[in-house]
Amino acid sequence: MRPFPDDLVQVQQEWTAVYRQLADRPGHTGLRRRLYQLSTAVLFHAHWQERGGRTPGALWELRSLGRGERGWR
8 A cells, every 4th residue: 555645644634524524415525625625635736746757546545545445454
């Protein structure tokens, strides 16, 4: 498992929570804005600069952590 900074994992966890809230209340402008902010925070986090960029596998693993899943399936 790749090591991710705690703040990046925390942002991904919040992204997952907001995404689920938005699924329950589609069209809620405040939630859409927050999801956009969190998406930007994840995609442009300094971690990706240090690691040579985002890869699909790394993003998948981070999303799994954000959902509370452990390890690879």
